[in-house]
Amino acid sequence: MGPDAKLFLMSDTALPSLTEVASRVKSASYVLTEVNGEQRTEALRAMARCLERSKTEILKANISDLERGRRSDLTKTQMDRLTLNDQRFEAMVAGVLEVARLPEVVGQVVKGYTLPNGLSVQQMRVPLGVVGIVYENRPNVTADAAALCVKSANAVMLRGSSQAIETNLAIGDAIVQGLEDAGLPGEVVTVVRDTTRDGAIEFMRLNGYIDCLIPRGGPALIRAIRESATVPYVLDGDGNCHIYVDKGCDIEMAKKIVANAKVQRPGVCNAAETLLVHEAVAREFLSDVPSFLRGVEIRGDDETRRYVLDAMVATEDDFATEFLDMVLAVRVVKDLDEAIAHIRRFSTGHSEAIVTNDRQAAERFKREVDAAAVVVNASTRFVDGNQLGLGAEIGISTQKLHARGPMGLEALTNVKYVIEGNGHIRT
Amino acid sequence: MGPDAKLFLMSDTALPSLTEVASRVKSASYVLTEVNGEQRTEALRAMARCLERSKTEILKANISDLERGRRSDLTKTQMDRLTLNDQRFEAMVAGVLEVARLPEVVGQVVKGYTLPNGLSVQQMRVPLGVVGIVYENRPNVTADAAALCVKSANAVMLRGSSQAIETNLAIGDAIVQGLEDAGLPGEVVTVVRDTTRDGAIEFMRLNGYIDCLIPRGGPALIRAIRESATVPYVLDGDGNCHIYVDKGCDIEMAKKIVANAKVQRPGVCNAAETLLVHEAVAREFLSDVPSFLRGVEIRGDDETRRYVLDAMVATEDDFATEFLDMVLAVRVVKDLDEAIAHIRRFSTGHSEAIVTNDRQAAERFKREVDAAAVVVNASTRFVDGNQLGLGAEIGISTQKLHARGPMGLEALTNVKYVIEGNGHIRT
Numbered sequence: 118m119g120p121d122a123k124l125f126l127m128s129d130t131a132l133p134s135l136t137e138v139a140s141r142v143k144s145a146s147y148v149l150t151e152v153n154g155e156q157r158t159e160a161l162r163a164m165a166r167c168l169e170r171s172k173t174e175i176l177k178a179n180i181s182d183l184e185r186g187r188r189s190d191l192t193k194t195q196m197d198r199l200t201l202n203d204q205r206f207e208a209m210v211a212g213v214l215e216v217a218r219l220p221e222v223v224g225q226v227v228k229g230y231t232l233p234n235g236l237s238v239q240q241m242r243v244p245l246g247v248v249g250i251v252y253e254n255r256p257n258v259t260a261d262a263a264a265l266c267v268k269s270a271n272a273v274m275l276r277g278s279s280q281a282i283e284t285n286l287a288i289g290d291a292i293v294q295g296l297e298d299a300g301l302p303g304e305v306v307t308v309v310r311d312t313t314r315d316g317a318i319e320f321m322r323l324n325g326y327i328d329c330l331i332p333r334g335g336p337a338l339i340r341a342i343r344e345s346a347t348v349p350y351v352l353d354g355d356g357n358c359h360i361y362v363d364k365g366c367d368i369e370m371a372k373k374i375v376a377n378a379k380v381q382r383p384g385v386c387n388a389a390e391t392l393l394v395h396e397a398v399a400r401e402f403l404s405d406v407p408s409f410l411r412g413v414e415i416r417g418d419d420e421t422r423r424y425v426l427d428a429m430v431a432t433e434d435d436f437a438t439e440f441l442d443m444v445l446a447v448r449v450v451k452d453l454d455e456a457i458a459h460i461r462r463f464s465t466g467h468s469e470a471i472v473t474n475d476r477q478a479a480e481r482f483k484r485e486v487d488a489a490a491v492v493v494n495a496s497t498r499f500v501d502g503n504q505l506g507l508g509a510e511i512g513i514s515t516q517k518l519h520a521r522g523p524m525g526l527e528a529l530t531n532v533k534y535v536i537e538g539n540g541h542i543r544t
Numbered sequence: 545m546g547p548d549a550k551l552f553l554m555s556d557t558a559l560p561s562l563t564e565v566a567s568r569v570k571s572a573s574y575v576l577t578e579v580n581g582e583q584r585t586e587a588l589r590a591m592a593r594c595l596e597r598s599k600t601e602i603l604k605a606n607i608s609d610l611e612r613g614r615r616s617d618l619t620k621t622q623m624d625r626l627t628l629n630d631q632r633f634e635a636m637v638a639g640v641l642e643v644a645r646l647p648e649v650v651g652q653v654v655k656g657y658t659l660p661n662g663l664s665v666q667q668m669r670v671p672l673g674v675v676g677i678v679y680e681n682r683p684n685v686t687a688d689a690a691a692l693c694v695k696s697a698n699a700v701m702l703r704g705s706s707q708a709i710e711t712n713l714a715i716g717d718a719i720v721q722g723l724e725d726a727g728l729p730g731e732v733v734t735v736v737r738d739t740t741r742d743g744a745i746e747f748m749r750l751n752g753y754i755d756c757l758i759p760r761g762g763p764a765l766i767r768a769i770r771e772s773a774t775v776p777y778v779l780d781g782d783g784n785c786h787i788y789v790d791k792g793c794d795i796e797m798a799k800k801i802v803a804n805a806k807v808q809r810p811g812v813c814n815a816a817e818t819l820l821v822h823e824a825v826a827r828e829f830l831s832d833v834p835s836f837l838r839g840v841e842i843r844g845d846d847e848t849r850r851y852v853l854d855a856m857v858a859t860e861d862d863f864a865t866e867f868l869d870m871v872l873a874v875r876v877v878k879d880l881d882e883a884i885a886h887i888r889r890f891s892t893g894h895s896e897a898i899v900t901n902d903r904q905a906a907e908r909f910k911r912e913v914d915a916a917a918v919v920v921n922a923s924t925r926f927v928d929g930n931q932l933g934l935g936a937e938i939g940i941s942t943q944k945l946h947a948r949g950p951m952g953l954e955a956l957t958n959v960k961y962v963i964e965g966n967g968h969i970r971t
Binding site: 147150151224230232236238241243245246324328329343344347349351367370373374376377378381461479481483484485487488489490491492493494495496498499500504505506516517518519521522523531532533534535536537538539540541542543544 | 574577578651657659663665668670672673751755756770771774776778794797800801803804805808888906908910911912914915916917918919920921922923925926927931932933943944945946948949950958959960961962963964965966967968969970971
């Protein structure tokens, strides 16, 4: 245990300031650039072992959080998200081991060339440094994010909710033990103890310490980040996803895709929220809605309501809403242009799909629709790190800088220029 | 001329609000996704033609700006930056044609694979949408940035300084003419007329319109962006660049490199500002400073001052300063670790160089020093878009998200996922 670690324990009674904590995490992040990928992967395995060994304490801490949650009247959904039962615990540990098995990304040469003057130029993948995560109740994020960050040679500051603080700290303790077992500084993964609102603002303004902030939460958190953050961040925003059913498409395929995108798991960001139907197929497609979208509340425009008799009237608000529920807004459009215009107006830049047999329509949709993912003849539900073969994901970026779409290990890196010469000077 | 363009002319007397202007630029940006690369390249050629044709008016506008500048006591440097003489004008036009000749980046498939379930996945390079540039006096930035943005299928809002407003508007008018000649909406390149301070703040908060803000200016601008911007941005920050001269290196090579990095053009961001010398070569290297760094003011630590007799005392502030002048801070370090620690403390993340013959030292420096560019045995002056073969650059990013280092066309794009199936649904 180094002198820094001792200091940390000593100051456990008098909590160190957030800047002091961040400064130690920054120092620890440098150590990660000095070790190789095998050592980091071994640290992940040690983290998994220590989590398993601390299972009793972690689940006990979770029960304490849950009791506090019950007393403070958390909603059923909030309580569910907070819960870490045996099955979820094992999935969490398995997740860490899965990340351990992912291929190394750090040190990859993304581009390499030699200039006419003989200078060698490489763009090499390097870690970001210190990643900050702000998240809500799910305590498994603590281990997931820690694993992805360590694998990509980043240190991480984890700021979860006050509701989950005991569970998060217990998970953090086990992870720190694993890091130290593997010879790495425990500060590489730091669970932030201060879960106050002021603390959150301070966290978003740790310039010089946090190299990338990734918020995982609802619109209120996103708004707070936009207004207050001064550190660079990547937004994991809403998914108001559309499916456009084109004229002349395979109607049966369209039904299957729309049903899957809406119903298979309505509470997630890559589920469909609005259906747009070309007027030429509106009657044929929409008349069958009660059968292929059984149990889904339809909110439609006038044309839709001619075919879906029990549909409610869709307001502008409905088209702008990410329902995350068994509700679907529906509009009949006169052509692809109208569909694209609608999507441009209401899209949150997550995932947008078209079902079509018209190659030209597909090409236009791919080029002209601006989203992290455009999907042709498949369900929007595929826009997910695991489904796309990235392994795990630390979020889905809906912004246009840095990462876009599901963020795996590569999103936790950037490239640096490595330029080598033999006494080259500029003339 | 569409109805929008007419509206723009009509409201020329009653200036449209910044949001109205931004909304038109956003609409125009969509048109760029509908045309191909050849059309955009042709638009650049038309822009160059129209600039040439409007040369008299543009230079006249510049003279008017310069007269106003003289009356308002601009400094000599500011006046120089503001000046668009014949030679600079021709270089500006040539720059537009050079960008026209760069290879197409939009539509490139960066990654493409087929999943075991048959789903085709591509990551395709796409424009960012609307780029916002905030810049200071140099009016050539107006044409440079416009060319890079149009080539990469982005619309651009250009907010220059009030000092250069007449020149910028004249350049903008010529560019708009070129765009329209090529059948593109003139709003694709929009010079913002409001150059007030409040206007700048409003500009930084055009969420939903500006997809990427690139500020080009000094520390005050960077601070304002950090504090007030709510749109995503890429910072082109300071360059407090270091050169570390290692023990056992080729001393003559080191002298050549240090002299080049400091003296060849001291006023630019990739010039060296601090020299670190291993104590084993301090005497040999530093004793010769008066000859190879003739005319450079040296500010050194105690050890340095033993060998450079007329050196001033270096303060902590000196090591933190980007002099942009014939001044160099110098420190003798006891080893590579101390050099890396110094750089970590004072680096602005731009360019850091080592001169060494020790392969291991070079490898450690490359891995452990965190900067946009690490340079081995060459001058920091090579960290430049043109020198590295990117063609032109729109800035040099010193941040760690999105682009890092010199930003060429690729930095003005991101990738989107294009997923194609044949009725694929998730089970």
